[in-house]
Amino acid sequence: MAGKRFIEAYKSFFNPKPVSPPFLHVCQVGDPVLRTATKPVEVEHLDSPEIKQVILQMKQVMKRYDSVGLAAPQIGIPLSMILLEFSPKRKEQFGAEVYAAREMSTLPLTLVINPKMDVIDYSKVELPESCESIRGYSAVVPRYKAVRLSGMDEKGEPVVLEKKGWLARIIQHEMDHLHGKLYIDCMTPRTFQNDGWHRINVHQGRVKIEFHKK
Numbered sequence: 001m002a003g004k005r006f007i008e009a010y011k012s013f014f015n016p017k018p019v020s021p022p023f024l025h026v027c028q029v030g031d032p033v034l035r036t037a038t039k040p041v042e043v044e045h046l047d048s049p050e051i052k053q054v055i056l057q058m059k060q061v062m063k064r065y066d067s068v069g070l071a072a073p074q075i076g077i078p079l080s081m082i083l084l085e086f087s088p089k090r091k092e093q094f095g096a097e098v099y100a101a102r103e104m105s106t107l108p109l110t111l112v113i114n115p116k117m118d119v120i121d122y123s124k125v126e127l128p129e130s131c132e133s134i135r136g137y138s139a140v141v142p143r144y145k146a147v148r149l150s151g152m153d154e155k156g157e158p159v160v161l162e163k164k165g166w167l168a169r170i171i172q173h174e175m176d177h178l179h180g181k182l183y184i185d186c187m188t189p190r191t192f193q194n195d196g197w198h199r200i201n202v203h204q205g206r207v208k209i210e211f212h213k214k
Contacts, residue, residue, distance in 0.1 A: 018114055021076025022057040025100040025212045026065060033073050034133055035180045038080045041112045046156055047205050051079075056113060058083050062077055062109075064213045069170045071177030074133055082174040085109040086167060102127060103165020112130065112151040112159050117175050121146035129173060130195070134210040138195050139187035143169045 027033055045051050054077050062070045062083050068090070072081040085108045091099045098104075123145045130138040146164035149171050153159050163171060173183060184192070194200070200207045 005140070007054075014053050023075045023148045024057060024061060024064070024116060026074050026135070027076055028068075028211060029134050029182060031076075031133075033076050033078055034071065034177070034182060037180050038071075038073060038178045040080050043152075044149045045157055046113070046154060050204050052154075054079065054081065058111075059109070066213075067132055067172045070132070070211045071174045073180075080114045080178050082083075082112050082178065083109065083160075084112070084167070084170060084174065086170070105163075105165065105167060107161075107163075108169055109161065109162070111159050112149060112161075113153065113155055114194055115149055115151035115159075115175065115178070117171060118120045118150075119144045119146075120162065125169070126188065127192070128168075128170065129169060129183055131173070133177075134182065134184065135211055136194055137198060139183065139189075139194060140191035141169075141187045142174075145174050147171055149175075 011189065016214065021033075041051060054072060054075070058070055058072060061067075061075055062085065068084070068086050070077045070083045084107055086104065088106050090106075094102070107170065113130055121144060124142040125145050126140050126142045128138050129141050129143075145168060146162070147168045148161070149159075149161040151159050161167075161171070176182065176185075196207055196209070
């Protein structure tokens with residue numbers, strides 16, 4: 001009996017069963033779902049177990065990866081939903097000088113369903129950004145300085161945000177996901193880099209990128 005259990009465990013490790021979305025990991029570039037334009041969530045479906053599960057898992061993945069933004073396609077669901085958060089701890093993470101220079105500000109965990117974005121300041125700001133779906137890399141990306149975001153929360157109540165600086169950048173990044181776009185589509189190409197290039201040299205290539213967070 002013990003031998004049979006070992007064989008089954010061995011098989012499941014080397015031949016794992018396919019998992020269906022919503023995932024508890026972030027989909028990576030190359031996955032067709034990241035190039036798919038999303039569909040709106042019907043108001044009458046907001047209270048459905050399926051939508052509630054997607055929202056729950058988006059929040060879990062957001063926390064697991066310590067992200068500042070996440071779109072439903074990133075966990076395999078082509079629906080128009082984004083999560084945003086910029087907690088006070090980011091000031092310590094980035095440092096006061098960068099925090100001020102990039103016009104960063106706090107935002108509690110905010111879910112926006114069927115979001116629409118309007119640009120309110122068309123001047124462009126070029127700064128580096130990264131994405132959990134292109135893990136380990138970054139590039140300089142031009143973004144509008146200020147935007148207005150409108151949509152609804154999980155209860156169907158209206159959500160309206162007017163943000164500038166870094167939060168405006170996060171909003172634009174997540175909105176791109178809903179249209180099947182990634183930052184590599186609008187980046188300054190020569191700035192694209194592996195963020196661990198120096199560590200890779202120091203450790204003679206013995207470095208790995210984790211695609212799953214515990």
